[in-house]
Amino acid sequence: MTHFPTFASLTERTSEGKETHSISTVNMADVIESKIKNYRTAPFDSRFPNTNQTRNCFQNYLDFHRCNKALSAKDQDTTPCDWYQRVYKSICPSVWVNNWDEGIEEGSFAGRV
């Protein structure tokens, strides 16, 4: 019986691609990896405890792009950024995400990445 697709392939890719970094980076990546593997849905975020979750969605979108930008600039593995992507994909309406993605491509995105 088919279940929800797991991200086993992601885990394999990550374990194959993992190089010898400093101890802290490897542990961080492990932690993120296990969090993503056991991901159900976006967990409660105490920064946004109230009904209005608009900022929660936008913040995770920003954080994903900022994380990607920062880690790519240092030529590091961007796997830890996947957490933010899972969260914003869970929370944000796809219309919003598409608009923002277009904005980023065209350079008209209003947020500071």
Add this chain to the structure above:
Amino acid sequence: MAHPSQLGFQDAASPVMEELLHFHDHALMIVFLISTLVLYIIVAMVTTKLTNMFLLDSQEIEIIWTILPAIILILIALPSLRILYLMDEINNPHLTVKAIGHQWYWSYEYTDYQEIAFDSYMVPTQDLAPGQFRLLEVDHRMVVPTEAPVRVLVTAEDVLHSWAVPSLGVKMDAVPGRLNQTAFIASRPGVFYGQCSEICGAKHSFMPIVVEAVPLKYFQDWSTLMLEDA
């Protein structure tokens, strides 16, 4: 769903709605008792031939009819606040669904894993099958697993709408540019109906909401099917 000549709430399908139902019974009983007492006193006062022209004051009864209402109000407030805080509890949802209001239909997105997205239009009256409910049925229902906390994020694409399902005790305004969070647990399998609850134009009365709660296994089958159809 609602039935003809219904007076009370629809049957509860979530723990919060059960609490609300019991609280309403409690408050309504108090209201009935007070109203009966007052009505009795009015009738007694109006129909008596006795008079008293020398009534000045009476401390005792003044004290009683100040303290007793205060106690009654506390008896109403305590369960009310309990439920208010219960509804505000941090629940860790198992699933997130986005309900997006349009003129004049809802669309639902399940994007925790793969992307499932579909529109949910009302079934026109002439297309109803026998036994289906007029102005309440939709072509694609929002399916959720039973006994699992579900987070619903409600927003709108054009004008104000409101996503409401009375059996689940849920109502949340759909505001363009804003993402409103609500949550529920469907305690039993079933089909639960609701209607758009914020005036949104000509077909405001014709964009219903249908939530179908099924055991997890069937939810997984449904999501697989939806992914294949996409």
